[in-house]
């Protein structure tokens with residue numbers, strides 16, 4: 001019941017629509033109730049005329065007026081029902097918008113951890129189902145609840161007025177029928193839940209396969225994937241058989257009970273009319289009322305059923321909404337928006353309004369290149385010298401971290417290093433050694449388990465996450481572009497960016513020439529049939545995206561050997577340009593890149609082994625020195641070992 005109330009109160013901005021729909025449905029119910037009386041009255045007039053109690057002329061005049069009244073009632077009902085139906089549709093569409101937007105909003109603000117386990121297809125499928133069920137229930141509720149209530153009450157009262165035992169018979173039918181429906185529905189839901197799991201799993205896999213079709217083909221797993229998919233759906237057929245057998249079996253019993261009760265009621269009405277206790281007009285009225293009573297009985301059972309589904313479906317929905325959001329700033333564990341959602345409160349932005357949650361001004365970030373920074377020369381030959389009074393761009397101070405809090409060994413164990421402003425720092429360590437994790441922690445994707453990370457002297461744990469991320473541009477190994485135009489992809493950080501800025505970013509990323517060659521240039525849609533970007537082109541668009549963001553800190557997960565040499569050179573050149581004047585954290589995959597940085601941080605067993613310039617570490621005998629030796633050796637064994645460090649030479 002609390003779930004139902006929560007669903008009904010979920011979107012108070014729709015209250016006026018609810019009210020409009022309720023009023024129209026009440027009006028329609030009242031109007032509909034007038035019909036049996038008009039027909040009953042007409043029947044009595046006709047019977048009186050046939051019996052010679054009134055003149056035929058009088059009867060004709062009377063029934064004509066009654067027919068006019070009947071027409072007026074019907075026309076008004078039609079109008080009222082149409083308007084109510086329109087409001088119902090609008091309400092459903094707005095409800096869908098609110099539910100979907102709030103869900104997406106929540107997903108966008110959930111901690112990264114949530115997505116480590118969630119499967120995209122399942123998340124989407126669950127959303128669609130839940131929203132369908134909730135919307136269907138709310139629409140049905142708004143359109144029918146009041147009508148049912150009024151019709152039921154009126155039918156009972158009027159029937160009681162004619163003969164009370166008849167009303168009692170009817171009164172028993174309602175709750176018994178609803179109780180039987182509720183019981184049937186509860187069991188039905190369990191099976192439905194089982195089916196949903198199968199469909200969600202199949203949809204999750206489906207989405208994964210579609211997005212990685214080339215892998216499926218490369219490994220010839222089409223048949224295997226299809227078999228898995230089919231198997232899940234076939235299981236739903238088996239469950240449906242049980243479910244439907246049960247449902248229709250129970251439904252037959254319910255209907256049978258209803259048939260018996262109504263049969264008895266018809267018998268009573270016929271007998272009493274024959275005995276002269278009811279007039280023919282009364283009989284007509286009662287028969288119509290009984291007929292009208294059937295509708296709410298069926299509607300009520302449907303309402304109970306859809307309410308149960310909505311409650312079950314909304315469990316998933318509200319569970320996602322109740323997940324703790326990614327911390328917004330230093331003020332508390334959640335942003336204000338999250339707190340509002342968790343409390344089920346409405347927000348102005350749900351329904352196409354403006355986002356009022358951010359509250360804060362646009363995140364500020366230090367202008368750059370900064371006057372107080374002496375940048376490196378980009379070649380690594382002359383490391384930049386930070387002024388003594390200048391805080392480092394990034395500082396890891398005894399940072400420990402584990403993805404799994406119960407893990408016996410953390411991924412990072414008291415890691416400390418600094419990126420002085422304007423310098424380049426490369427992370428070197430074995431594959432799986434925690435390099436990407438360091439980048440993720442810097443971007444605030446996960447909270448540290450111990451120690452602290454500072455960005456321009458500010459503790460990341462205290463910083464507003466949006467503000468933190470505003471200061472960082474990231475180029476990932478996998479460029480991950482969105483469908484949409486080249487322009488939209490480059491200007492992802494700032495869709496309002498001028499064409500000049502977009503072009504300048506593309507030029508800086510060595511992307512302008514190939515973009516210009518597209519038929520639609522910057523408006524060319526990526527991912528559309530016919531346009532395939534090469535790995536290097538994607539990378540350069542991703543670099544242009546980072547150039548346009550123009551953030552003071554750069555996180556660079558270098559692409560490995562995915563690119564051919566020419567592309568690689570261009571991407572490399574673009575990255576080199578991008579790094580000038582910025583503080584860069586590089587997850588390096590080339591020894592040549594590492595040789596040109598200002599500092600190297602080597603990691604072993606989750607701990608920092610050494611920090612120093614390439615020249616210093618080349619002599620120290622640590623990991624970097626070993627890697628250089630391996631590179632020189634050039635043997636197969638050496639290349640294999642280099643690979644373990646994710647390095648391509």
Ligand SMILES: Nc1ncnc2c1ncn2[C@@H]1O[C@H](COP(=O)(O)OP(=O)(O)OP(=O)(O)O)[C@@H](O)[C@H]1O
Nearest residue numbers: 116403411429430431432433434435436437438646
């Ligand atoms: N989302 C995650 N959830 C749980 N464990 C993770 C997650 N991401 C990484 N790990 C684990 O953390 C460890 C460090 O991974 P990380 O990706 O940081 O290594 P890396 O040094 O960047 O490796 P590579 O050079 O191969 O990219 C690995 O053991 C990995 O299995």
